[in-house]
Amino acid sequence: MGNKETGINTLREDKKDMILKTASGLFAEKGFSSVGIRDIAGKAGVNISMISYYFGGKTGILKEILSDFLDKYSNLITSAIEESEDTFVFIENLVARIVPFFRQNTEAVLIFVTELPVDSSDITEFKAEKIRGFVQFLEKILAKSKIPLDEKYLPGIIGPVFFSVIFSHFLFKPVVSKTFNMDFNEDFYIRYTQIIKTILTGMLRELQTSFKNKEL
Amino acid sequence: MGNKETGINTLREDKKDMILKTASGLFAEKGFSSVGIRDIAGKAGVNISMISYYFGGKTGILKEILSDFLDKYSNLITSAIEESEDTFVFIENLVARIVPFFRQNTEAVLIFVTELPVDSSDITEFKAEKIRGFVQFLEKILAKSKIPLDEKYLPGIIGPVFFSVIFSHFLFKPVVSKTFNMDFNEDFYIRYTQIIKTILTGMLRELQTSFKNKEL
């Protein structure tokens, strides 16, 4: 089972990863609370006690999934900001990066969003921290456009909208693919990237002109 | 406890409503699977067996919450379509109605979204039905604009985006209000309505011109 011969991973990392990946799939499909550790251990082919051994408990798995995802996500956004001067160029860069990232991490996206309102005290802690960071990033974008940052409520409104425009597809994906007979292939995601870019561009453009013309 | 004297509600409806409201709050806060029927019955001040008696089980409560919410939501959208000829007028009308509706039914919004990817077979059934209806509504809007409906992937992309732009605030609300010290008062929602209108308008406008100029 272990690939110690390759020298890439230890056996320990193999089992940890197996638990992580199995749990990730189950959490995304059924929701965190609906998944039992026996489900996870069974499908991952490990003993149930391995979960407590490696992660300190069921919640530990969730923590690691979300923490990994949010770390990668933070880095992705940070580097996208650094590489783009103009706001609209930034949107291009950001969407071009986020779409494949969300494709590869759809399960984590789903888990993050569906566990978002849940009060788990332990997880809320670093979830709030990451969201603070996300708003700071958003302020950097807005600063580059002509949209007034001093506007009292604006960041709190645009933030969730901006984020959700991109993730909404992945949230609705299971239902949509069941309801209709759509297959989300490479073709789809090329088109998807184009349309999301257009939507976000239009969003910001309209906000800019509305503020310019004192309509807002 | 019952207000039979008023003649408005029977005692039966009182208890049913109490269970429904209590459960709604708990589901929105902790997530459906994390809430036990003893929590619900305890806080609602009824016997646990009343849940099975009135709703046929814990899942029955969830069904009724979501079914009520989606019914009201469907009616809201239908009447908004009927009353508006132009696409952009429709957006004005829709947002003006949905924002107060989502404010009053925030718990149901949260429950719907967080239970969206979950496979519960029983609930998925009518959830899919409602979403089919929503897409049909969306096609009516797009038909009024110059955005091509025959476009293969477009409805499957714009649908979730359109919906999520409006609900995203309510999804992030618990986290945002905890992370920052924002209070969501009447002032906020007046501004919120304005900005969402602007965003959705810009979204559609940009799509229109992009298709017109053959950029998409």
Added chain:
DNA sequence: TTCTTTTAATCAAACGTTTGTTTAACTTTA
């Protein structure tokens, strides 16, 4: 009206199952 029967509502208690976690013994690795 008065008595009887029926129906619906409510309750405490118990049902069997599943939950996440822990223990203590055993095996593998270094």
Added chain:
DNA sequence: TAAAGTTAAACAAACGTTTGATTAAAAGAA
């Protein structure tokens, strides 16, 4: 040999549901 990994078994607690008895109101019969 010492440490790390792995296992089956057992743990108390919580889970959703059901039971059978009890109460209260409504309906039917006298």
